[in-house]
Amino acid sequence: MDASSDTTPTTTTAAPAPAAPGRMAPGIWHVPFPVGHVYLVRLSDGGFAAVDTGVPGSAPAVLDALAAIGGRPDALRQIVITHFHIDHMGSAADLVAATGARVLAGAADAPYIRGTATEPTPLLTAKERALHEQALAGLAAAGTPPLRHVRVDTELHDGDTLDGWPEGTRVLHVPGHTPGSIVLHLPAAGVMFTGDTMGLGPDGRLVLGPFNVDRDEAIASFRRLAALPGVDTLCVSHGEPLRTGAARALQEAAPETDWL
Numbered sequence: 517m518d519a520s521s522d523t524t525p526t527t528t529t530a531a532p533a534p535a536a537p538g539r540m541a542p543g544i545w546h547v548p549f550p551v552g553h554v555y556l557v558r559l560s561d562g563g564f565a566a567v568d569t570g571v572p573g574s575a576p577a578v579l580d581a582l583a584a585i586g587g588r589p590d591a592l593r594q595i596v597i598t599h600f601h602i603d604h605m606g607s608a609a610d611l612v613a614a615t616g617a618r619v620l621a622g623a624a625d626a627p628y629i630r631g632t633a634t635e636p637t638p639l640l641t642a643k644e645r646a647l648h649e650q651a652l653a654g655l656a657a658a659g660t661p662p663l664r665h666v667r668v669d670t671e672l673h674d675g676d677t678l679d680g681w682p683e684g685t686r687v688l689h690v691p692g693h694t695p696g697s698i699v700l701h702l703p704a705a706g707v708m709f710t711g712d713t714m715g716l717g718p719d720g721r722l723v724l725g726p727f728n729v730d731r732d733e734a735i736a737s738f739r740r741l742a743a744l745p746g747v748d749t750l751c752v753s754h755g756e757p758l759r760t761g762a763a764r765a766l767q768e769a770a771p772e773t774d775w776l
């Protein structure tokens with residue numbers, strides 16, 4: 517599972533490029549992936565939490581990143597999954613097996629993460645349709661292993677705070693992208709983990725996440741997040757994360773017109 521190996525003549529696995537964690541804010545690191553970033557957060561007991569897990573096959577790279585910031589595998593205590601999509605929950609089962617971490621996810625997405633309900637399909641705009649086909653082809657071309665579902669230990673609801681996290685990290689239920697999408701907000705640090713409610717385009721503009729089960733609901737959720745005061749750092753899953761200047765980017769966004 518070493519995509520960087522010179523002895524591998526063709527891409528036969530989905531092992532992502534080796535991830536070098538980048539510091540987003542004190543105690544928060546970005547583990548970059550071609551599709552679906554992972555973030556690591558230091559907890560108050562010295563352990564770590566992961567926000568999302570990348571596509572299937574990403575666990576070794578996540579554990580390498582954890583080691584690079586001083587965490588042994590058993591230091592990973594929590595895995596928070598922002599929503600059920602494969603590039604977010606894809607390596608959760610492998611990471612649980614390797615670390616014993618507990619899994620936390622939005623209550624309305626928990627059945628899809630556990631695999632006890634059939635996933636709702638997104639309603640795509642014309643522009644999204646081409647992108648969606650491209651994304652699926654990319655996963656297939658990379659030889660992404662099949663998805664393994666995973667248990668959810670804690671179902672999260674709007675207004676919950678996360679145990680062990682810095683300064684009363686809040687959970688916001690932001691439906692639209694999926695029924696149970698969640699965002700994590702650290703008000704004192706001005707940091708938000710956005711999941712796919714939004715992403716950063718190549719032009720540096722903040723856009724509505726594509727592939728939503730309910731576009732209008734997704735836009736309403738985006739607007740709710742944009743109205744939060746004091747957000748400076750956006751840990752997005754797709755595109756470059758925004759270490760600073762998030763308030764302005766949120767103000768200037770026009771999710772109503774994205775992907776049309």
Ligand SMILES: [Zn+2]
Pocket residue numbers: 599601693712
């Ligand atoms: Zn998604």
